[in-house]
Each structure stands twice: as C-alpha cells, then as structure tokens.
Amino acid sequence: MAGAAIVALTLSPLLLGSDYLRFVAVLILINAIAATGVNLSMGYCGLVSVGHAGFLAIGAYSAAFVVAHVCADVTVAILAGAIA
Numbered sequence: 001m002a003g004a005a006i007v008a009l010t011l012s013p014l015l016l017g018s019d020y021l022r023f024v025a026v027l028i029l030i031n032a033i034a035a036t037g038v039n040l041s042m043g044y045c046g047l048v049s050v051g052h053a054g055f056l057a058i059g060a061y062s063a064a065f066v067v068a069h070v071c072a073d074v075t076v077a078i079l080a081g082a083i084a
Contacts, residue, residue, distance in 0.1 A: 058084055 041047045063081030066072050
C-alpha cells in the first residue's frame with residue numbers, strides 16, 4: 001500500500017494539467033524528502049543537524065547553475081547537483 005502511494009505521489013506532477021500546479025507538487029515532494037531526512041536525525045536520534053539545509057542548498061544551486069550556464073539537460077543537472 002505504501003509503495004502505491006509513493007508511486008502515485010511521484011507520478012502526480014506529470015499528470016497535473018497546469019504548469020503552476022506541477023511546480024507546487026514538485027516543491028511539496030522536494031520539501032517532503034528534506035523533512036524526512038531531518039526527522040530521522042532530529043526526531044528519532046535526537047541529533048541536532050543543520051547540514052541538511054546546506055546540502056540541499058548546494059545541490060539546488062549546482063543544478064540551477066548547470067541548467068542556466070552550461071545549457072545541459074535536466075538529467076545532467078540533477079546528476080551534477082547530486083555529485084556536488
């Protein structure tokens with residue numbers, strides 16, 4: 001059941017008609033992933049960590065830089081953000 005919910009949430013941005021709704025859905029999914037990482041470290045383990053926000057910002061900046069200045073494909077930008 002959880003797997004079906006994950007697949008439905010992942011594919012929902014592709015099925016939404018408006019560009020704005022797709023943008024909002026993608027932002028919700030990105031922030032849900034970031035919040036889950038913070039919840040694992042701070043909620044369950046009790047470790048205070050501000051590194052999650054830094055890693056998210058570095059990856060997002062790297063991906064945006066690759067798209068804007070290198071004019072590469074989005075998949076290349078995602079890989080560059082993950083590597084950074």
